[in-house]
Amino acid sequence: MDSSQVNNRKTRIKTFLLRYIRNYALEDDSDIFGGGLVNSLFAMQLITFLEKEFAITIENRDLKLDNFRTVNAMADLIERKS
Amino acid sequence: MGIQLSEHQKKDQAAFREFVNKEIIPHANKYDSEERLPDELLVKVARQGYSGAILPEQFGGRAMDYITYGLLNEELGRGCASVRGFMMMQNMVALTLLKWGSEEQKERWLGKIASGQIIAAFALTEPEIGSDAMHIETTFTDADNETYMVNGHKKWITLGQIADLFLVFGKRRGKLSAVLMEKDTPGLTITPLTGMLGLRASMLAELHFDNSPVTKENLVGRVGFGFVPVGITALNLGRYSIAWGCLGIGQACLDACIDHTSTRKQFGDYLKNHQLIQKMIADMTVNLKAGRLLSYHAGHMQEMGDQDAIMEIMVAKYFTSKMAFKIASDAVQIHGASGCSHDSAVQRHLRDAKIMEIIEGTSQIHQIKIADYAYREYAG
Ligand SMILES: Cc1cc2nc3c(=O)[nH]c(=O)nc-3n(C[C@H](O)[C@H](O)[C@H](O)COP(=O)(O)OP(=O)(O)OC[C@H]3O[C@@H](n4cnc5c(N)ncnc54)[C@H](O)[C@@H]3O)c2cc1C
Numbered sequence: 329m330d331s332s333q334v335n336n337r338k339t340r341i342k343t344f345l346l347r348y349i350r351n352y353a354l355e356d357d358s359d360i361f362g363g364g365l366v367n368s369l370f371a372m373q374l375i376t377f378l379e380k381e382f383a384i385t386i387e388n389r390d391l392k393l394d395n396f397r398t399v400n401a402m403a404d405l406i407e408r409k410s
Numbered sequence: 411m412g413i414q415l416s417e418h419q420k421k422d423q424a425a426f427r428e429f430v431n432k433e434i435i436p437h438a439n440k441y442d443s444e445e446r447l448p449d450e451l452l453v454k455v456a457r458q459g460y461s462g463a464i465l466p467e468q469f470g471g472r473a474m475d476y477i478t479y480g481l482l483n484e485e486l487g488r489g490c491a492s493v494r495g496f497m498m499m500q501n502m503v504a505l506t507l508l509k510w511g512s513e514e515q516k517e518r519w520l521g522k523i524a525s526g527q528i529i530a531a532f533a534l535t536e537p538e539i540g541s542d543a544m545h546i547e548t549t550f551t552d553a554d555n556e557t558y559m560v561n562g563h564k565k566w567i568t569l570g571q572i573a574d575l576f577l578v579f580g581k582r583r584g585k586l587s588a589v590l591m592e593k594d595t596p597g598l599t600i601t602p603l604t605g606m607l608g609l610r611a612s613m614l615a616e617l618h619f620d621n622s623p624v625t626k627e628n629l630v631g632r633v634g635f636g637f638v639p640v641g642i643t644a645l646n647l648g649r650y651s652i653a654w655g656c657l658g659i660g661q662a663c664l665d666a667c668i669d670h671t672s673t674r675k676q677f678g679d680y681l682k683n684h685q686l687i688q689k690m691i692a693d694m695t696v697n698l699k700a701g702r703l704l705s706y707h708a709g710h711m712q713e714m715g716d717q718d719a720i721m722e723i724m725v726a727k728y729f730t731s732k733m734a735f736k737i738a739s740d741a742v743q744i745h746g747a748s749g750c751s752h753d754s755a756v757q758r759h760l761r762d763a764k765i766m767e768i769i770e771g772t773s774q775i776h777q778i779k780i781a782d783y784a785y786r787e788y789a790g
Binding site for chain 1: 510511512544631632634635637638639642643646714715716717718719720721779782786789
């Protein structure tokens with residue numbers, strides 16, 4: 329996987345997150361669950377977004393907070409599932 | 411964007427309609443007064459493939475798209491909200507297992523739910539906790555390495571009186587989780603709840619868990635993921651089903667009013683020629699059309715896997731449940747005393763419509779979430 333593709337994925341994830349977490353200096357390694365930034369409906373929307381945007385299926389075994397905690401973690405998850 | 415049903419969807423809709431007209435409408439008031447759905451009816455519903463409406467064929471389902479599934483809810487809702495609720499519950503639990511269950515859970519249960527061999531129920535609400543679902547008090551503790559002990563109390567559980575399998579929500583070391591529990595589990599006591607305002611044939615029950623053992627392979631999803639995504643997957647489908655079911659309630663009431671006002675005369679003229687009656691008919695028609703558009707839109711987004719579908723479904727459910735209550739209330743008004751009689755359908759629809767503003771998230775909880783969505787969507 330070349331780095332421009334990884335960056336492109338991260339940008340798409342960030343664009344989605346920033347629609348919700350406005351005015352927040354979101355870094356690739358910011359913990360989005362740590363700071364109480366997201367509520368339950370948004371967490372569900374995030375799963376739906378990742379599935380559709382990156383044509384992956386999130387399954388039972390992927391349900392670990394560490395897979396979704398940061399932009400980097402989500403990009404890694406997508407990489408593993410693509 | 412145009413909204414047009416495909417030939418296939420139209421054919422399915424006609425079949426749903428025929429089933430409801432023949433098998434449900436003639437008996438719906440009896441289900442309501444007897445507070446139960448007969449076994450023969452549940453077998454017929456399952457035989458039509460409605461219990462596994464949205465499951466893939468591989469599990470014996472009908473693999474309906476979301477619009478077709480919406481049409482099914484509308485038609486069943488036009489007949490009887492409790493029958494629709496039965497179908498909805500089966501699909502809520504089935505979809506949740508399909509998406510988040512283990513392979514073993516899918517193999518073991520999905521075919522049985524789809525065929526009607528077993529009846530599934532969804533057990534989240536407790537006597538002390540309703541809207542604030544994150545704070546449920548049921549616990550899953552360790553009995554040993556392989557088994558959880560479930561302790562707690564659930565209330566208002568649809569089909570609780572007859573369900574074989576419960577999707578039970580509780581806390582595992584403080585983290586919200588979900589397990590499957592069979593009805594004959596030791597320590598599980600099921601107490602019927604009767605005399606509800608509406609959805610009277612839904613055979614509600616209270617569940618008490620007193621050291622009820624559940625082996626750990628019955629965990630659905632993972633510890634800490636019981637609400638998101640497990641519970642929300644079910645609730646999202648539930649809200650979508652209710653939105654369409656409310657269209658059915660509204661349509662049934664409007665149809666009844668068109669009929670009644672065309673045959674009943676007062677002051678020497680048919681009711682339909684009195685302008686205050688026309689106002690109510692016009693409002694019913696407009697609101698039904700608006701609700702239908704919201705429901706189609708939500709269904710389309712859900713079908714596309716759009717991340718905002720969950721919010722659009724809340725918008726549709728909020729609108730149509732209020733709409734159904736208002737239409738049913740006006741329908742009773744238009745029918746006068748005959749609309750208040752136990753053998754009229756509109757009084758049943760009115761009672762059922764009120765419930766729709768409470769279940770799967772009350773109107774107030776919907777308002778809070780929709781306002782939040784608005785600030786996200788429209789803030790500069
Ligand atoms: C017929 C029927 C069938 C049901 N079936 C099931 C089932 O199968 N499974 C299941 O788990 N549950 C079921 N329920 C329970 C249902 O989901 C709950 O009734 C619902 O979630 C609301 O909870 P509550 O009744 O405890 O009301 P509460 O949460 O106590 O709310 C009471 C009132 O306060 C309002 N309110 C609460 N919080 C706020 C707030 N923050 N701001 C403003 N207003 C607020 C509510 O909107 C409501 O008007 C059923 C209920 C009924 C009536």
